[in-house]
Amino acid sequence: MRNGQNGATVPTVAFRNVTKRFGEVVAANGLELEIRSGEFLSFLGPSGCGKTTALRMIAGFEQPSEGDVLIDGTRVNELPAYRRPVNMVFQSYALFPHLNVARNVAYGLLQRSPRPPRTEIDRRVAAMLDLVQLRGFENRRIWEMSGGQQQRVALARALINEPKVLLLDEPLAALDRKLRRDMQIELQNLQRRVGITFILVTHDQEEALSMSDRVCIMRDGGIVQQGTPADLYDRPVNRYVADFVGKSNFFAGTVLTARGGGAVIELDGGGTVTAGRTGEGLSLLPGDAVSVAVRPEQIVLARREDALPAGGAATISARVQNRIFLGEHIEYLLRSETLGEFLTLAPRRSELTERPFEAGEAVFAAFSTEAALVLGSE
Amino acid sequence: MAAAAVERGGKGVTALLVGPAATFFLLLLVLPLAVVVLYSFGERAPAGGYAPAFTFENYLNLASRGQAFLNTLMMAPVGTLLCAVVAYPMAYYLAVKASPRWRTLLLVLIIVPFWTSQLLRIYAWLLILGSKGVPAYLEMIGIEGVRLVNTRFAVLVGMVYGYLPLMIFPIYVSLERLDKRLLEASADLGANPARTFWQVTLPVSLPGVATGSLLVFILLMGEFIIPALLGGGKVFFIGNALVDLFLQSRNWPFGAAVAVSMVLVMLASIVAYMRFVLSRGGMRQQPLV
Numbered sequence: 024m025r026n027g028q029n030g031a032t033v034p035t036v037a038f039r040n041v042t043k044r045f046g047e048v049v050a051a052n053g054l055e056l057e058i059r060s061g062e063f064l065s066f067l068g069p070s071g072c073g074k075t076t077a078l079r080m081i082a083g084f085e086q087p088s089e090g091d092v093l094i095d096g097t098r099v100n101e102l103p104a105y106r107r108p109v110n111m112v113f114q115s116y117a118l119f120p121h122l123n124v125a126r127n128v129a130y131g132l133l134q135r136s137p138r139p140p141r142t143e144i145d146r147r148v149a150a151m152l153d154l155v156q157l158r159g160f161e162n163r164r165i166w167e168m169s170g171g172q173q174q175r176v177a178l179a180r181a182l183i184n185e186p187k188v189l190l191l192d193e194p195l196a197a198l199d200r201k202l203r204r205d206m207q208i209e210l211q212n213l214q215r216r217v218g219i220t221f222i223l224v225t226h227d228q229e230e231a232l233s234m235s236d237r238v239c240i241m242r243d244g245g246i247v248q249q250g251t252p253a254d255l256y257d258r259p260v261n262r263y264v265a266d267f268v269g270k271s272n273f274f275a276g277t278v279l280t281a282r283g284g285g286a287v288i289e290l291d292g293g294g295t296v297t298a299g300r301t302g303e304g305l306s307l308l309p310g311d312a313v314s315v316a317v318r319p320e321q322i323v324l325a326r327r328e329d330a331l332p333a334g335g336a337a338t339i340s341a342r343v344q345n346r347i348f349l350g351e352h353i354e355y356l357l358r359s360e361t362l363g364e365f366l367t368l369a370p371r372r373s374e375l376t377e378r379p380f381e382a383g384e385a386v387f388a389a390f391s392t393e394a395a396l397v398l399g400s401e
Numbered sequence: 402m403a404a405a406a407v408e409r410g411g412k413g414v415t416a417l418l419v420g421p422a423a424t425f426f427l428l429l430l431v432l433p434l435a436v437v438v439l440y441s442f443g444e445r446a447p448a449g450g451y452a453p454a455f456t457f458e459n460y461l462n463l464a465s466r467g468q469a470f471l472n473t474l475m476m477a478p479v480g481t482l483l484c485a486v487v488a489y490p491m492a493y494y495l496a497v498k499a500s501p502r503w504r505t506l507l508l509v510l511i512i513v514p515f516w517t518s519q520l521l522r523i524y525a526w527l528l529i530l531g532s533k534g535v536p537a538y539l540e541m542i543g544i545e546g547v548r549l550v551n552t553r554f555a556v557l558v559g560m561v562y563g564y565l566p567l568m569i570f571p572i573y574v575s576l577e578r579l580d581k582r583l584l585e586a587s588a589d590l591g592a593n594p595a596r597t598f599w600q601v602t603l604p605v606s607l608p609g610v611a612t613g614s615l616l617v618f619i620l621l622m623g624e625f626i627i628p629a630l631l632g633g634g635k636v637f638f639i640g641n642a643l644v645d646l647f648l649q650s651r652n653w654p655f656g657a658a659v660a661v662s663m664v665l666v667m668l669a670s671i672v673a674y675m676r677f678v679l680s681r682g683g684m685r686q687q688p689l690v
């Protein structure tokens with residue numbers, strides 16, 4: 024958007040039908056993606072789904088077997104890594120052990136020709152170390168730094184080059200939980216401040232959802248769905264995404280009638296559900312096997328059936344199996360004779376119940392038509 | 402396990418574990434050295450050997466063997482340097498370029514010649530460099546009058562050949578351990594392959610070069626077979642002087658003084674090596690996390 028001439032937008036990075044094979048293994052399968060300038064995008068997926076491979080093709084460490092990688096609208100398939108205007112933060116940081124912190128950070132500037140004057144290099148190194156709050160650590164050796172500090176050195180070393188795109192391969196995976204939270208916020212702030220496009224690889228859904236403008240959910244080398252975190256949460260295209268992004272209950276069933284966006288589903292365990300929404304791109308015919316996805320927080324519980332809100336999609340009688348205290352919320356694991364186990368999440372001060380449900384207690388559960396999303400059965 | 406045993410057994414076990422090594426060092430290193438130092442202040446017995454005395458005569462006499470010291474102190478470093486220059490590309494190829502199967506074969510091939518005695522291998526070079534060897538072939542293409550044996554050049558060739566594996570292996574290990582992601586990081590930051598080599602690969606593998614150099618340097622300092630055979634008595638090392646003094650002229654005290662001086666030079670080079678390696682954080686690898 025910012026780099027567009029006369030209003031036209033050129034994506035900062037684009038994949039055009041990119042496939043990458045390692046022998047038999049297909050690490051990337053027909054990737055189609057456009058990343059806008061200044062965007063914070065994440066690749067999210069389980070181990071081995073091809074996230075790192077996608078990133079490495081942007082960095083220039085791997086060449087696509089088919090398709091094109093574009094940076095600023097120019098095809099860069101054959102451009103070697105050292106000529107690309109992108110920088111990477113490696114998972115294990117890959118800091119140079121024979122150089123001190125300042126020399127590590129200055130490395131990128133020293134590769135330029137003509138080489139910037141000494142005073143400018145010093146000034147920019149100092150500014151970078153300020154940015155990542157590591158002033159005073161200039162002369163430290165890498166092994167004298169903690170994991171979090173090394174992580175920041177790696178960030179500074181990449182950012183000093185003012186890349187068009189910063190690639191981050193699970194940059195926080197090695198940090199403990201508390202430090203990881205702090206660094207997530209720091210990274211997000213940093214990205215807003217420097218305005219550089221960030222592409223983050225992670226298998227931590229919380230991390231992807233909390234930090235990114237947009238998330239690509241990956242599976243077996245392909246992008247299953249891309250969208251804003253809210254999009255993915257509210258409108259997953261299939262069970263895989265619904266399961267990966269947040270928690271979800273799935274009830275198997277068969278389509279009775281379909282009309283508009285909704286459908287009436289006969290559940291395998293008995294009873295019918297009137298679902299208000301259907302996954303994108305899914306066209307339903309009577310008799311199709313489907314899954315009805317319902318988020319735990321959209322299921323309400325009550326001790327008496329008449330205490331439930333009227334006009335629900337379905338009412339289920341169930342027994343509390345387990346109660347998990349989560350601070351401001353309580354998660355219940357319930358079991359229904361007909362539908363099996365499912366989860367609900369209730370705020371601790373619910374209007375319907377004065378005191379929390381006990382394990383073993385019989386309850387009624389209900390969810391609204393809008394909460395029920397029909398997805399493919401697989 | 403071992404540590405726990407030491408803990409439990411206390412001092413007895415520690416003594417038992419350290420004992421053999423300590424005895425070894427005492428009997429085979431400290432005692433002989435002490436004897437040599439003692440002898441170096443003595444006098445030559447009339448029939449040769451050692452007669453007790455306390456004199457600095459032998460040390461003041463060192464200058465008479467100045468040429469041997471000079472030769473050794475010049476050629477050992479040059480030989481070490483040449484060795485490193487020849488070994489580095491080979492180690493680099495083995496560690497970085499060669500496929501794993503090739504690599505094992507090549508590593509074995511480097512060791513195989515060492516199954517025969519050094520004397521034989523150096524003798525082979527005498528034939529190669531001798532008048533029926535390389536000079537004869539050079540004559541065939543019109544280059545006449547080249548003499549190779551009994552020159553410093555021949556000695557250098559022998560030294561490099563003889564100690565190459567000792568240089569290759571430490572460098573190979575340091576290159577093999579080099580984290581390949583460092584090279585990617587360097588490329589990512591804008592360095593082309595040549596710059597990456599000079600700025601990352603070489604500096605990170607320098608401790609290996611230092612280790613190999615120390616090994617080779619110390620052995621070259623004590624070398625006497627190579628100069629004797631390929632130098633034909635014209636290129637004279639400290640080692641040759643020692644052989645001469647102890648076995649021919651039987652002037653043990655003077656020989657001892659020469660030996661003590663040589664040990665001091667070696668100690669100085671070990672100290673220099675330690676300082677260099679420690680200044681680079683020793684053999685420490687970059688932590689994985």
Ligand SMILES: Nc1ncnc2c1ncn2[C@@H]1O[C@H](COP(=O)(O)OP(=O)(O)OP(=O)(O)O)[C@@H](O)[C@H]1O
Pocket residue numbers: 045048049050068069070071072073074075076077226
């Ligand atoms: N250099 C390579 N040679 C052969 N196969 C490879 C290579 N690099 C990756 N692969 C394979 O490609 C697939 C995708 O790997 P990739 O590293 O991109 O996964 P990932 O999503 O980053 O996983 P993780 O979360 O574990 O890092 C895997 O099956 C992997 O084994």
Ligand SMILES: [Mg+2]
Pocket residue numbers: 074075076
């Ligand atoms: Mg990965």
